Amino acid sequence: MHIYLIAVGQRMPDWVKQGYDEYARRMPTECSLQLIEIPLVKRSKNSDLARAMNQEGEKMLAAIPKDCLVVALEVEGKVWSTPELASKMEDWMQSGSNVALLIGGPEGLAPACQQSARLSWSLSKLTLPHPLVRVVVAEQLYRAMCIIKKHPYHK
16 A cells, blocks of 8 residues: 655755654655655735635646545544544555645645535644644554554553
8 A cells, every 4th residue: 555645845954754754764665755746826915815725726627546445634633542543544455545735835625625625624623833743643554553563652
């Protein structure tokens, strides 16, 4: 199974890249994690933010590889515990489907992305900075794989 983390934004601080890369590298080959970055639409003082979000959403949808289960990361989504995430990952691996996790930009996820998602996942009721979400998602996916593989990292 491949997990594609499709996220708006390209120029992340070094700590974001290092944190994400560390956990992506640790993922086993049977469950690889790949980041697909969508360019942030340029914003100015008078920008139409809804239009920018929709343009980013179109690019995100176009970047989803064929036959992926689409999961939207949203504050309003369902909160999963790490064991629940591990269970979902086991189901995804058994079904043979690849997964696309969508992280929106500063204004959130475009409505078209929300509608295309079969699942909606919330990391927290808190609003987290989008760069931090990349690292948290990568770490939680790795932690869930450790539960599946009975690796002691989760303890």
